[in-house]
Amino acid sequence: MGRQLRMPETLTTARPDAHPNYWHDRHMLIAFSITPLGGGDSVGDLVAEAVRVVRESGLPNRTDAMFTTVEGEWDEVMAVVKRAVDVVAAQAPRVSVVLKADVRPGVTDALAGKVARIEARLAEG
Numbered sequence: 102m103g104r105q106l107r108m109p110e111t112l113t114t115a116r117p118d119a120h121p122n123y124w125h126d127r128h129m130l131i132a133f134s135i136t137p138l139g140g141g142d143s144v145g146d147l148v149a150e151a152v153r154v155v156r157e158s159g160l161p162n163r164t165d166a167m168f169t170t171v172e173g174e175w176d177e178v179m180a181v182v183k184r185a186v187d188v189v190a191a192q193a194p195r196v197s198v199v200l201k202a203d204v205r206p207g208v209t210d211a212l213a214g215k216v217a218r219i220e221a222r223l224a225e226g
Contacts, residue, residue: 127175130211132168133182133200137193147192151185158184161212168201172212175204 137147152169155162158181161172169185171178182200190196205211 127204127206128173128208128211129175129178129205130170130172130203130215131178131182131200132170132202133185133198134168135185135189136197136199137189138195138197140193147189150188150192154185154188155181161210163212168199170212172210 135148135151137144140147152164155164155169155171158171158177160177160181163170171181173181182198186196186198203211208214
């Protein structure tokens, strides 16, 4: 028989030395990309529907040529990503999702703040 894999507990529980509010204040940025597959050559209309879901969520967000980034608490951000995938999946036989997350308890306004700090450093020369 094949080897049984066991998920390490660290994937489901916070480390003992983690920030005390790690699981209570899970503020995050998620950058994600949704690509409809098997629905034809043009994916723009379906991608636009996914972006519409994000914008209607009311969460801070930004869309560029490669990703849409959303900021908020873990559950609300993940719910937005799920709704965006569901909208695309309703019209495409297959959906590819790429997701990158920055989980940082206690930090807010990271979407604008991170960029502002880089711009300030660039302006300094």
